[in-house]
Amino acid sequence: MDTREKLTELAGNLWWSWNPPAQALFSKLNEDVFQDSWRNPVTTLKQANASVLADASFQAEVNAVYDAFKSYMGSKPRFEDAPRISYFCMEYGLHESLALYAGGLGILAGDHAKAASDLGLSFTAVGLFLRDGYFRQHFDANGWQQEDYPALDPENSPATLATDKDGNVVRVTVHFAHQPIQVQAWKVHVGRTIMYLLDTDFEENPTEYRSLTRRLYQNGRAVRIQQEIILGIGGLRLIQALGIETDVYHMNEGHCAFLTLELLRQYLEKGNVLDDLTLSEGENWVREQCVFTTHTPVMAGHDRFSPDVFLEQMAGFREQMGFSEHDLLSYGRVEPNNSEENFTMTVLALNMARTANGVSQLHGEVARRQWRHMYPDAQVKDVPIGAVTNGVHLPTWTSPIVQDFLSDKLGDWKKALSDASIWKQLESVSDEELWALRTKLRHTLVAFAKKHVANQTLQCVEALNPDALTIGFARRFAPYKRASLLFRDLEKAVKIFSNEDRPVQILFAGKAHPANAEGKQLIQQLVEISRHEAFKGKLIVLENYSMEIGRMLVSGCDVWLNNPRRPYEASGTSGQKVPAHGGLNLSILDGWWPEGFNDTNGWAIGHESSADTKEPSIQDQEDVLFLQDTLLNEVIPMFYNRDEAGIPREWVSRMRSAMTTLPWAFSAERMLIDYVEQVYRVLESA
Numbered sequence: 001m002d003t004r005e006k007l008t009e010l011a012g013n014l015w016w017s018w019n020p021p022a023q024a025l026f027s028k029l030n031e032d033v034f035q036d037s038w039r040n041p042v043t044t045l046k047q048a049n050a051s052v053l054a055d056a057s058f059q060a061e062v063n064a065v066y067d068a069f070k071s072y073m074g075s076k077p078r079f080e081d082a083p084r085i086s087y088f089c090m091e092y093g094l095h096e097s098l099a100l101y102a103g104g105l106g107i108l109a110g111d112h113a114k115a116a117s118d119l120g121l122s123f124t125a126v127g128l129f130l131r132d133g134y135f136r137q138h139f140d141a142n143g144w145q146q147e148d149y150p151a152l153d154p155e156n157s158p159a160t161l162a163t164d165k166d167g168n169v170v171r172v173t174v175h176f177a178h179q180p181i182q183v184q185a186w187k188v189h190v191g192r193t194i195m196y197l198l199d200t201d202f203e204e205n206p207t208e209y210r211s212l213t214r215r216l217y218q219n220g221r222a223v224r225i226q227q228e229i230i231l232g233i234g235g236l237r238l239i240q241a242l243g244i245e246t247d248v249y250h251m252n253e254g255h256c257a258f259l260t261l262e263l264l265r266q267y268l269e270k271g272n273v274l275d276d277l278t279l280s281e282g283e284n285w286v287r288e289q290c291v292f293t294t295h296t297p298v299m300a301g302h303d304r305f306s307p308d309v310f311l312e313q314m315a316g317f318r319e320q321m322g323f324s325e326h327d328l329l330s331y332g333r334v335e336p337n338n339s340e341e342n343f344t345m346t347v348l349a350l351n352m353a354r355t356a357n358g359v360s361q362l363h364g365e366v367a368r369r370q371w372r373h374m375y376p377d378a379q380v381k382d383v384p385i386g387a388v389t390n391g392v393h394l395p396t397w398t399s400p401i402v403q404d405f406l407s408d409k410l411g412d413w414k415k416a417l418s419d420a421s422i423w424k425q426l427e428s429v430s431d432e433e434l435w436a437l438r439t440k441l442r443h444t445l446v447a448f449a450k451k452h453v454a455n456q457t458l459q460c461v462e463a464l465n466p467d468a469l470t471i472g473f474a475r476r477f478a479p480y481k482r483a484s485l486l487f488r489d490l491e492k493a494v495k496i497f498s499n500e501d502r503p504v505q506i507l508f509a510g511k512a513h514p515a516n517a518e519g520k521q522l523i524q525q526l527v528e529i530s531r532h533e534a535f536k537g538k539l540i541v542l543e544n545y546s547m548e549i550g551r552m553l554v555s556g557c558d559v560w561l562n563n564p565r566r567p568y569e570a571s572g573t574s575g576q577k578v579p580a581h582g583g584l585n586l587s588i589l590d591g592w593w594p595e596g597f598n599d600t601n602g603w604a605i606g607h608e609s610s611a612d613t614k615e616p617s618i619q620d621q622e623d624v625l626f627l628q629d630t631l632l633n634e635v636i637p638m639f640y641n642r643d644e645a646g647i648p649r650e651w652v653s654r655m656r657s658a659m660t661t662l663p664w665a666f667s668a669e670r671m672l673i674d675y676v677e678q679v680y681r682v683l684e685s686a
């Protein structure tokens with residue numbers, strides 16, 4: 001194989017997205033194109049500099065990376081006997097050059113697919129080919145969010161059309177009402193995981209349905225249910241047509257739950273009688289194969305369809321199934337005879353899965369309360385919803401600077417990312433080295449921010465100080481996340497930010513849903529505050545939150561702020577990306593943090609961790625007080641309390657505690673091992 005062929009193979013597998021030496025190869029091929037294309041290897045390779053390709057030392061680097069790739073692909077699976085998994089999710093966050101996600105759900109699914117590959121599971125992921133990706137965000141002069149949707153070009157992506165063994169494109173049919181729609185899939189290699197992304201955008205489909213798979217979460221319930229028909233029913237038919245065998249279907253969030261009805265239809269189609277016995281056998285057969293993960297503690301966040309929309313769009317499918325309207329609706333209803341009740345995808349998934357779980361221990365408890373009414377005979381603790389706490393794919397989210405540092409201190413640290421004893425070895429690293437690492441990461445972030453917002457006239461980014469205590473906050477601008485909480489008591493916030501001897505700065509990033517004016521107002525409010533004299537150059541809102549900006553912020557910030565209204569943050573994963581960099585979480589005890597926090601590895605805002613909701617205005621009032629006091633009395637003094645050598649000893653000891661106790665426990669590897677041992681492998685009857 002020559003150098004170009006090896007590079008072509010490397011560009012065709014997202015493995016590069018978590019391997020910095022592979023990314024470095026493409027950057028060398030043509031740095032400008034690489035940067036302008038959101039670091040897209042396929043685009044870059046097409047415009048490679050011939051002189052670089054011909055360079056002997058470059059060729060040697062390609063050989064080394066290629067050998068590492070081959071050895072990864074052939075490495076021994078972690079489990080001998082794990083079931084074959086097909087994982088369904090509406091969105092996947094894999095890399096900024098392939099932005100098929102809108103938020104945390106997609107980022108988690110991308111990390112899940114990567115960790116499944118690391119462990120060598122037999123794992124197929126199914127999603128949508130979102131050609132318009134997620135929007136790009138700009139702020140106008142008034143700090144109001146503007147959106148545009150740059151289209152993904154399949155020719156410049158690692159995706160290829162899924163074909164049968166004779167090379168013919170595989171297509172399956174689904175129905176919207178009685179209208180047949182064809183579905184094809186794009187295949188993407190994510191290490192050893194194969195991902196199929198469903199697509200209706202081709203000539204054989206009626207024009208009005210071609211754009212369906214282009215964009216996430218569009219307006220209109222009919223569009224949403226059509227997307228979910230494509231994902232659940234189309235996705236299942238498609239992987240079957242490709243000959244992929246599955247032991248367990250993992251429904252990641254309810255969007256894909258129609259796959260359970262399609263499995264049931266297939267079971268019934270094989271028999272010749274449809275009586276109650278056959279039906280309940282069929283349902284049990286479906287349940288044995290399906291597991292479900294729920295992601296939202298916000299009741300309104302669960303996907304629902306009015307009986308009208310549901311029956312209209314599912315009419316063709318219902319007739320194929322031979323069910324009455326009432327019977328089909330009953331799968332998604334808590335009270336089947338309540339004709340007013342909507343069809344809820346979470347209810348369908350809970351009815352038809354053998355296990356269900358939330359995404360942190362606290363969220364499991366919240367979900368048990370939330371769905372208690374489905375199980376009238378059960379006490380809350382007996383509601384059959386467990387928990388597998390989320391984790392992050394460390395090789396994706398850990399800065400190359402830290403990756404080198406870890407290789408130096410721990411050797412082959414990627415070999416067992418969830419092994420506590422490996423991370424424990426960081427206890428012997430000196431304060432001086434840890435502080436130097438922290439300083440370098442913060443300087444790198446500040447330089448990046450200055451460049452990133454260079455043509456943004458809104459804010460005074462030039463004034464950012466690479467040695468100031470740097471706080472980060474990046475997440476969707478959903479109101480429950482309370483982005484502006486710290487500024488609720490503005491006078492005290494001014495005091496926090498105007499002490500010249502102890503400078504503090506805060507960087508924000510995040511997108512609001514295009515249809516959510518409240519979220520957009522939050523952004524505008526922050527931009528307005530940033531123009532206040534006391535916050536100039538100290539509060540910056542970075543445009544266009546992406547995986548790249550995410551990586552930069554979680555690596556460079558000293559403190560990661562998370563202040564949701566409890567208990568609405570199911571898990572939150574951005575804070576889990578921080579501790580490998582020696583960053584410290586300052587967080588409400590919600591989501592994953594009650595499991596992570598141990599008094600020495602970050603800070604809690606307030607005390608309680610419970611599934612109880614409080615009157616929002618009271619909770620906001622209490623929490624802003626806790627937050628500002630913790631900053632003023634603990635965080636800021638500790639950061640600036642330096643010894644003769646200029647080192648904040650107490651701070652560094654917290655960093656060490658965070659680095660040894662958190663990354664492995666909240667790694668996607670630990671999460672996947674939990675799924676294999678507690679969910680995928682376990683049958684209810686066992």
Ligand SMILES: *Cc1c(COP(=O)(O)O)cnc(C)c1O
Pocket residue numbers: 103104105107474475476545546547550551571572573574575
């Ligand atoms: C990690 C991450 C998220 C999810 O973070 P939350 O804390 O769950 O909000 C969303 N978007 C990007 C780009 C991320 O990196």
